[in-house]
Amino acid sequence: xxxxxxxxxxxxxxxxxxxxxxxxxxxxxxxxxxxxxxxxxxxxxxxxxxxxxxxxxxxxxxxxxxxxxxxxxxxxxxxxxxxxxxxxxxxxxxxxxxxxxxxxxxxxxxxxxxxxxxxxxxxxxxxxxxxxxxxxxxxxxxxxxxxxxxxxxxxxxxxxxxxxxxxxxxxxxxxxxxxxxxxxxxxxxxxxxxxxxxxxxxxxxxxxxxxxxxxxxxxxxxxxxxxxxxxxxxxxxxxxxxxxxxxxxxxxxxxxxxxxxxxxxxxxxxxxxxxxxxxxxxxxxxxxxxxxxxxxxxxxxxxxxxxxxxxxxxxxxxxxxxxxxxxxxxxxxxxxxxxxxxxxxxxxxxxxxxxxxxxxxxxxxxxxxxxxxxxxxxxxxxxxxxxxxxxxxxxxxxxxxxxxxxxxxxxxxxxxxxxxxxxxxxxxxxxxxxxxxxxxxxxxxxxxxxxxxxxxxxxxxxxxxxxxxxxxxxxxxxxxxxxxxxxxxxxxxxxxxxxxxxxxxxxxxxxxxxxx
Ligand SMILES: Nc1ncnc2c1ncn2[C@@H]1O[C@H](COP(=O)(O)OP(=O)(O)OP(=O)(O)O)[C@@H](O)[C@H]1O
Numbered sequence: 142x143x144x145x146x147x148x149x150x151x152x153x154x155x156x157x158x159x160x161x162x163x164x165x166x167x168x169x170x171x172x173x174x175x176x177x178x179x180x181x182x183x184x185x186x187x188x189x190x191x192x193x194x195x196x197x198x199x200x201x202x203x204x205x206x207x208x209x210x211x212x213x214x215x216x217x218x219x220x221x222x223x224x225x226x227x228x229x230x231x232x233x234x235x236x237x238x239x240x241x242x243x244x245x246x247x248x249x250x251x252x253x254x255x256x257x258x259x260x261x262x263x264x265x266x267x268x269x270x271x272x273x274x275x276x277x278x279x280x281x282x283x284x285x286x287x288x289x290x291x292x293x294x295x296x297x298x299x300x301x302x303x304x305x306x307x308x309x310x311x312x313x314x315x316x317x318x319x320x321x322x323x324x325x326x327x328x329x330x331x332x333x334x335x336x337x338x339x340x341x342x343x344x345x346x347x348x349x350x351x352x353x354x355x356x357x358x359x360x361x362x363x364x365x366x367x368x369x370x371x372x373x374x375x376x377x378x379x380x381x382x383x384x385x386x387x388x389x390x391x392x393x394x395x396x397x398x399x400x401x402x403x404x405x406x407x408x409x410x411x412x413x414x415x416x417x418x419x420x421x422x423x424x425x426x427x428x429x430x431x432x433x434x435x436x437x438x439x440x441x442x443x444x445x446x447x448x449x450x451x452x453x454x455x456x457x458x459x460x461x462x463x464x465x466x467x468x469x470x471x472x473x474x475x476x477x478x479x480x481x482x483x484x485x486x487x488x489x490x491x492x493x494x495x496x497x498x499x500x501x502x503x504x505x506x507x508x509x510x511x512x513x514x515x516x517x518x519x520x521x522x523x524x525x526x527x528x529x530x531x532x533x534x535x536x537x538x539x540x541x542x543x544x545x546x547x548x549x550x551x552x553x554x555x556x557x558x559x560x561x562x563x564x565x566x567x568x569x570x571x572x573x574x575x576x577x578x579x580x581x582x583x584x585x586x587x588x589x590x591x592x593x594x595x596x597x598x599x600x601x602x603x604x605x606x607x608x609x610x611x612x613x614x615x616x617x618x619x620x621x622x623x624x625x626x627x628x629x630x631x632x633x634x635x636x637x638x639x640x641x642x643x644x645x646x647x648x649x650x651x652x653x654x655x656x657x
Pocket of ligand 1: 296297298299300301302304317319344364365366367368370371416417419432433435
């Protein structure tokens with residue numbers, strides 16, 4: 142069965158269009174502030190309130206939505222529901238999403254969708270019928286302030302800027318607003334996120350606006366607001382105390398189901414980390430959702446992804462090693478997230494507290510980490526084995542999402558705790574500095590070298606609040622690692638100042654000393 146359509150971007154959800162340069166003035170009431178002028182840069186705010194109240198989004202009937210989805214095939218959720226799932230009970234979707242793609246609003250609606258007639262085939266994991274679909278979110282082109290009051294309140298800060306609170310005017314409901322500079326990368330983030338929109342453990346996108354501020358084209362992404370914030374903050378707020386296996390199982394069950402959904406669509410998230418797992422609340426009833434598709438990618442068919450991304454704490458060896466990699470990098474990151482939640486510190490770290498040191502890189506490459514007694518003795522053998530399988534350095538040997546979802550941890554079947562531990566030879570060696578230098582100079586010798594005091598270092602050094610401040614370093618390191626997406630900045634070795642350079646200068650006097 143194949144459908145093809147090419148339609149003009151008509152959106153029944155759209156309110157009547159406003160002029161792109163309309164100015165919004167202060168209302169002087171209420172608690173939140175908003176953009177004062179629609180031609181302003183969204184990264185800047187006026188203390189004024191939005192007064193203007195124009196036509197708001199009308200809630201379409203489910204019939205309208207169904208018709209819309211059938212006609213425009215813009216919403217994969219609706220598409221799946223209305224076109225495919227009823228007919229075949231399964232559908233595999235791929236987004237044609239190369240960076241060079243012409244993603245201008247008028248050119249987004251070409252779609253080719255193939256659905257299997259054979260439900261059995263679709264039940265086999267990883268054996269799904271190939272389907273191809275180019276999908277784009279139905280962007281609104283009118284001003285966001287017609288529909289939402291944008292607040293000063295900052296919900297979170299990420300790599301791509303601030304995430305702010307906004308309120309739907311018709312209902313007063315709170316949402317999170319993420320502002321992205323328009324471009325292929327932002328379009329890809331929105332489109333891939335939109336493809337998985339509707340999954341219960343994916344942060345829901347409600348609206349996207351294409352607005353221009355100070356001649357800068359932006360995409361404004363209105364997503365559901367999750368009151369519990371991100372999982373890293375939640376974990377740190379309770380003192381980075383290890384979670385029980387039951388809690389970690391619940392988190393992985395929920396986030397794993399989202400990852401499985403992505404992987405079924407041949408999408409890799411590529412930035413799974415605790416900051417990108419959002420929590421509906423801080424209580425026991427918390428629902429966990431996957432957000433931030435800033436690095437998500439769908440590789441060309443049968444082509445593995447090559448652009449290094451991920452946060453160093455969570456980065457698998459093939460990413461650091463610039464080898465080709467695929468969705469299995471998400472599995473590594475899940476393994477790292479599980480490890481942190483179960484003990485309170487990451488499996489790979491720089492002994493100097495850097496984002497990514499050569500020593501850390503070596504340990505990642507070798508898969509060299511430990512399960513120290515104090516935190517890991519209460520953890521079951523099965524769960525430690527799961528982590529070992531997730532942190533396998535060879536991506537082809539790494540546990541898949543389907544295997545992870547079938548583990549006792551995720552399914553909830555109890556397993557007995559054991560005290561199995563990876564033995565670290567020389568763990569009492571105090572001369573950490575010397576060993577770190579040796580590792581940096583001769584990473585291939587790492588297996589022969591003891592990892593000293595690592596357990597104590599982690600207990601003393603990387604726990605909250607340092608975990609968060611190290612993440613800032615990590616953010617800077619990411620700039621270098623994201624070769625596939627943005628410009629690369631290389632520091633001038635003659636003028637660059639950091640501890641490693643300083644040491645290297647001491648070791649190799651040919652490099653001139655610089656006062657750091
Ligand atoms: N929907 C939301 N509800 C509540 N908090 C949110 C929401 N979206 C984002 N945040 C908060 O904002 C932070 C940054 O958001 P997000 O990860 O989307 O931004 P980013 O710029 O893509 O960041 P990065 O690439 O560094 O992960 C999150 O870690 C979280 O604390």
